[in-house]
Amino acid sequence: MSLQLQPDTTQIRRLTVRGPSDTRQRLISRLEAAHWPAPSDGSWVLVRRVAAVASKHSLAEELLQTTRQQINSADPSDVVRFRSLAALLAALVNDICRGVADQRWYWQRWSGLWPLPAGDAIQKLLQEHPRQLVAVCYFLASDRNLATVWQRLSEENAAAIIRSVRYELGLESSSLDPAMVGQNTGGRGVAIPEQQVRAWQPILNSLPKTDPRSELAVLIIAIDSAALALCTAPNRTLAMIRQRIAQPRSDREPAAHSSPMADAAQRQNPGQTRESATWPKAGPTQSTKVSSAPEARPLPASNPSNPAIVKELSMPDIEQPAMHRATLESGNAQATPEAQHDESRSGNVRTDMGGTLYLLNVLNRPAVQAIMAQAWQSLPNGWAWLYRLAQELDLDPNDPLCDFLAERLGLESATELDSLPELPERESVLALAAQWFQQEDLWSPELIRVPGELAYTPGHLDLYQDNSQVRLEVRLAGLDLNPGWLPWLGTVVTFHFDHFPHLQRATS
Numbered sequence: 001m002s003l004q005l006q007p008d009t010t011q012i013r014r015l016t017v018r019g020p021s022d023t024r025q026r027l028i029s030r031l032e033a034a035h036w037p038a039p040s041d042g043s044w045v046l047v048r049r050v051a052a053v054a055s056k057h058s059l060a061e062e063l064l065q066t067t068r069q070q071i072n073s074a075d076p077s078d079v080v081r082f083r084s085l086a087a088l089l090a091a092l093v094n095d096i097c098r099g100v101a102d103q104r105w106y107w108q109r110w111s112g113l114w115p116l117p118a119g120d121a122i123q124k125l126l127q128e129h130p131r132q133l134v135a136v137c138y139f140l141a142s143d144r145n146l147a148t149v150w151q152r153l154s155e156e157n158a159a160a161i162i163r164s165v166r167y168e169l170g171l172e173s174s175s176l177d178p179a180m181v182g183q184n185t186g187g188r189g190v191a192i193p194e195q196q197v198r199a200w201q202p203i204l205n206s207l208p209k210t211d212p213r214s215e216l217a218v219l220i221i222a223i224d225s226a227a228l229a230l231c232t233a234p235n236r237t238l239a240m241i242r243q244r245i246a247q248p249r250s251d252r253e254p255a256a257h258s259s260p261m262a263d264a265a266q267r268q269n270p271g272q273t274r275e276s277a278t279w280p281k282a283g284p285t286q287s288t289k290v291s292s293a294p295e296a297r298p299l300p301a302s303n304p305s306n307p308a309i310v311k312e313l314s315m316p317d318i319e320q321p322a323m324h325r326a327t328l329e330s331g332n333a334q335a336t337p338e339a340q341h342d343e344s345r346s347g348n349v350r351t352d353m354g355g356t357l358y359l360l361n362v363l364n365r366p367a368v369q370a371i372m373a374q375a376w377q378s379l380p381n382g383w384a385w386l387y388r389l390a391q392e393l394d395l396d397p398n399d400p401l402c403d404f405l406a407e408r409l410g411l412e413s414a415t416e417l418d419s420l421p422e423l424p425e426r427e428s429v430l431a432l433a434a435q436w437f438q439q440e441d442l443w444s445p446e447l448i449r450v451p452g453e454l455a456y457t458p459g460h461l462d463l464y465q466d467n468s469q470v471r472l473e474v475r476l477a478g479l480d481l482n483p484g485w486l487p488w489l490g491t492v493v494t495f496h497f498d499h500f501p502h503l504q505r506a507t508s
Helices: 021-033 059-071 085-098 105-113 118-128 130-142 146-152 155-169 194-205 212-225 227-232 234-246 260-268 354-363 366-375 382-391 400-408 414-419 426-440 472-476
Strands: 014-018 044-047 049-054 079-082 324-329 347-351 452-457 460-466 484-486 491-498
Touching: 014 021, 021 059, 044 059, 044 085, 049 059, 079 085, 085 105, 085 118, 085 130, 085 146, 105 118, 118 130, 118 146, 118 155, 130 146, 130 155, 130 212, 146 194, 155 212, 194 212, 194 234, 212 227, 212 234, 227 234, 227 366, 227 382, 347 400, 354 366, 354 382, 354 452, 354 460, 354 491, 366 426, 382 400, 400 414, 400 452
Parallel strands: 460 491
Antiparallel strands: 014 324, 044 079, 049 324, 347 452, 452 460, 484 491
């Protein structure tokens, strides 16, 4: 039931073919090689059923064309769309808690969970997707359903989820009991967003500190706010998180009337009225076209040339009607989805310094990771390491990317980035960079001067760039390859290269 699929993957749950015996294999081959309509904005589209009737030579193309028409329809009884895998999982968890998951046709892939108690079903889902946990909780909080989900979890459920998360973080040999609470654990450079405190505080206040459900909540906060410190010194970090949450707000962080990213957005769109940030709904969105990105994300989403992989083709016996008929199905439930809409203000950032994120692949190399593990107390946040390293390549302090980094570091404005400690072991880090990249003259300001657009939710960061920005020497050096799951950042980072005309040139 796990959804560990690659980007731009099309998965068919059941394929029924009626026609001569040679039609089946011919159709499978063509479908496997076909260019399926794939959204490049990271969304997940579930189609209930697609049927086509055509000659054996045109049946595959007819199926593809019908699929395009189907996903561009606005009929929620046949098509649902989720902005991300985490949003999909959060919506499924919501429906499991409400006892209505078995009534949704688009959840039938998980029908094996229906006999289980809600807590066991949720545990199984979250154990299968531990890297999505922070983002799933972000979407659950948007529905004000986080406390309800935690009430459904037993202590045993929470303990099992903790084990899976520890494994993903490389902490399987570390103790996570909060025995150090009350000691002076420091925590300089670690900030917990106030909205995160508000989401979790009722749960933490209602549970003993030794309850695994409380420990799981603190662990999730630490992944989002202090991943590098967590990976290096888990006990100290978790104790510090508890202390910070227990403090009055005035002691926890300065009050701020706006965020760096909100200020940047206001500068980019001076006529737009500033609003308070709202947490996005986790349910399926019902956009008019699957090829359209969310309103706040002006990215072209559907590109028919994107490759796709067809998996799990289950073939029943073939009948012999006059015409060839094929049907793709994903479920058999009776209910239609409720009307739910994405009300989020997407955390999108247009930047001329998109190559800064290439430096995550530098920081993730074992030699640099060893330095970070030794010097983490000087700079306990992975985003701070990224900022200081990008400064070595003349990061533009006025670029909106700096507002994003300030936001992630809990600072009131990008100007406060200069107050961060200097890059630890600077000479050693730069010597490694020169050793790895100097031969191709890659280690220069041109490396990070790449137009792009960032889309961020807790636990996930996507960088969108136009195909014209691909450089062979950068690709050969492995700098623009997907970083993927970065435990020390608590984030899954994905690079998307496609045809994005508005990202072909710098903004300035």
